[in-house]
Amino acid sequence: MLAEFLQYLFTGITIGATYALIALGFTLIYNASHVINFAQGEFLMIGGMATVSLTAMGVPMILAVVLAVILAGLLGIALQRLAIAPAKQADVVTLIIITIGASIFIRGIAQVVWGKEYHVMQNFSTSEPIEVFGAVLNSQSLWVLGIGAVMVVGLVLFFTKTLIGKAILATSMNKEAARLVGIRTQMVLMLAFMVSALLGSVAGIVVAPITFTSYDIGIILGLKGFVAAAIGGLGSGVGAVVGGLSLGIVEAMAAGYISSDYKDAVAFSMILLVLFFMPRGLFGAKVVERV
Amino acid sequence: MLRTMMRRAGKCAAVAAAGLMMMSAQAAEPIKIGSFLSVTGPASFLGDPELKTLEMYVEKINEEGGVLGRPLELVHYDDVGNASSARNFASRLIRSDQVDIIVGGSTTGATMAAVPLIEQAQVPFISLAGAVVITNPVKKWVFKTPQTDRMAAERILTDMKDRGITKFGLISGTGGFGSSGRTQTLEVAEEMGMEVVADVTYSGSDTDMTAQLTNIRNTKGVEAVLNFGFGQGPAIVTRNYAQLGMELPFYQSHGVASDSFLELAGSSAEGLRLPASPLLVPDSLPEDDPQKEVVQNYKAEYEARWDSKVSTFGAYAYDGLMLAVRAIEEAGSTDPAAVRDALENIKGYVGVTGEFNMAPDDHNGLDADSFRILEVQNGEWKLIN
Incomplete structure (x- = not known):
């Protein structure tokens, strides 16, 4: 009984942690620009696929991970420079559509370069599962949780302790004022895209040994990450983490206790309920209309 | 990208060469084999080996003198795994290309979308998709090569x-x-x-x-x-x-x-x-297994020609094409009704997928033991x- 519950909980937390990392990426860019970056899932895919193909070429795992993360970071910068920045004064909606276009483009390139097959990545450490009170835990889950926690703490420090982090926050609060005090807002935006690409790619790499990876893995995980961000309240870091974890846990519990057929239905009803009673999400900021 | 372009260029050259040869040789009216497959898109793992198989065996059969003394011509469209485009392409194959027989339909969805049209137009159709609904209940003009689920x-x-x-x-x-x-x-x-x-x-x-x-x-x-x-x-x-x-x-x-x-x-x-x-x-099939030779040959030929691993799905296309050829040979013409009747009466054709014994109430012709x-x-x- 306990074992069963724990098993569902482990499953939920592992996948939830991934959702949370993706949701954080959404949050970051949303904060800096009010744009919802639908190419977030693609950063995830780039991380996983680049690592797999680099290791296949004989690059040691650690170096491959670093290179993949750098590649994703560059891609984040390129996305902002080449797709978002030229659209300058465009509406937020237009920018969101641009990110959708960019995601299709990136996916297309990935499909040509890496093909359409699914790829396997080895577990970081042992592939032997760990037993806890009769439930089993994939050792990779610990990596997902650990790295997820490190990333969250790192982000918090980045935003509260560093000047650049504070500049991003300032830009999100009031772009005009931020520019007046000498913050280069375009630069800040670029940084936000880069950091969120780094986040996404790290999530893609740690989760790849569990989910496999392929050129289109970003669609589903990206969407789930967006849902998690919406539950938590777009723009809230805590919300992204809570939203991701609760989405994962609810999914796993529903699959285990109710029926796997209703798993997604339960998760999506939860979103409806949350948004119905708290339209800004669990931790969303109150909106003040500027007149 | 470059490779596709090179391949395309190669294909153009091949087509041009074939054209020249046809002009010099006495131009017999080709037998048109129509096909719609999911060569790209989510079901490309089905359609891609299927198309490769069809292309290579149509070439091979033509080199060996064709069927009934006429060359085969493959008319092919890519339905991208989309059922409604499959239907459109089936319609184009029937109306504008006027093919003699259709071998295609990578997915059950694509197949079933095209079936009503094909039944109406009365063209023999060999599907390469799996589900049991395709041939059960039996449809007069529809046959299939894979085993059912x-x-x-x-x-x-x-x-x-x-x-x-x-x-x-x-x-x-x-x-x-x-x-x-x-x-x-x-x-x-x-x-x-x-x-x-x-x-x-x-x-x-x-x-x-x-x-x-x-x-x-x-x-x-x-x-x-x-x-x-x-x-x-x-x-x-x-x-x-x-x-x-x-x-x-x-x-x-x-x-x-x-x-x-x-x-x-x-x-x-x-x-x-x-x-x-x-x-x-x-290689682990026993020597007296009738399928052993067919299977080994198909694998060897496919892998030599395309330099990629052979797949079960390509084999469905192999059997589909061979059944079509056999039916046309037995019918002695490309008359749709005669070809259909011949298809329905094929017995003991040993293919890669299994041994086919068609019957009026069985348009698949395989039994569970072929697995x-x-x-x-x-x-x-x-x-x-």
Whole structure:
């Protein structure tokens, strides 16, 4: 009984942690620009696929991970420079559509370069599962949780302790004022895209040994990450983490206790309920209309 | 990119050369074989090897003098796995290209979308898709080469019974393949007096099936587990199965009978069984197996021509084309009604997929025994029976 519950909980937390990392990426860019970056899932895919193909070429795992993360970071910068920045004064909606276009483009390139097959990545450490009170835990889950926690703490420090982090926050609060005090807002935006690409790619790499990876893995995980961000309240870091974890846990519990057929239905009803009673999400900021 | 361009250039040259040759030789009216396949898109793993197979054997047959002294011409469209474009292309094949026979339809969806049109136009059609609905109930002009999912279920359940298993848990994907397989499995189980004690599903995009498997594990009386699904899902199920330390006999369906599944599932696949085409184990077939030579030849020729691994799906196209050729030869013309009748009366054609014995009430012509039960041993397929 306990074992069963724990098993569902482990499953939920592992996948939830991934959702949370993706949701954080959404949050970051949303904060800096009010744009919802639908190419977030693609950063995830780039991380996983680049690592797999680099290791296949004989690059040691650690170096491959670093290179993949750098590649994703560059891609984040390129996305902002080449797709978002030229659209300058465009509406937020237009920018969101641009990110959708960019995601299709990136996916297309990935499909040509890496093909359409699914790829396997080895577990970081042992592939032997760990037993806890009769439930089993994939050792990779610990990596997902650990790295997820490190990333969250790192982000918090980045935003509260560093000047650049504070500049991003300032830009999100009031772009005009931020520019007046000498913050280069375009630069800040670029940084936000880069950091969120780094986040996404790290999530893609740690989760790849569990989910496999392929050129289109970003669609589903990206969407789930967006849902998690919406539950938590777009723009809230805590919300992204809570939203991701609760989405994962609810999914796993529903699959285990109710029926796997209703798993997604339960998760999506939860979103409806949350948004119905708290339209800004669990931790969303109150909106003040500027007149 | 460059490679596709080179290939295209090569193709153009080949077409030009063929054109010149045709002009010099006496130009017999070609026999037009129409095809719509999912060469790109999500079902490209089906359509791609199918098209390659058709192209290469049409070439080969033409080099050997064609059929009834006439060359074959392949008219092909890519339906991108989309049922409505499949229907449009079927219509184009019939109306504007006026093909003599259609060999195609990579997915059940594409096939079924084209069927009403083809029935109406009265053109013989050999489908390359799996589900039982294509030929059951029998449609006058529609035939198919792959075994049905019902036969797969029969084969798996028979093997379970031979091992003394009567109660098993079922985990299936919610996609078309998985849910059709689930329905068939439930029906066959009832007929054979077996009991499905747990019945859970997962959706194609799920990345972890531990919860569902835990559910099965905790069900009383489970003696074996069967996973009916397609794509990467079954590989994740297999890995989770091993992680949970489940030691019950484990079965997969023919949907994952390929070497890439072994790569994805890795050592977790050890000991699992599935029904599959003999194409996966051409060399371990006994010498007196009538299929041995056909299977070995197809594998060798395909791999030599395309420099990529042969797949079960390409074999469906091979059998489809060969059945079409045989029917046209037997009919002695390309008259649609005569070809259709000849197709329906083909007996004892030994193909890569199995031995076909068509009949007026059986437009598939295979029986469940054409599936071989394979077991994964030391990371390789091993023929069990």
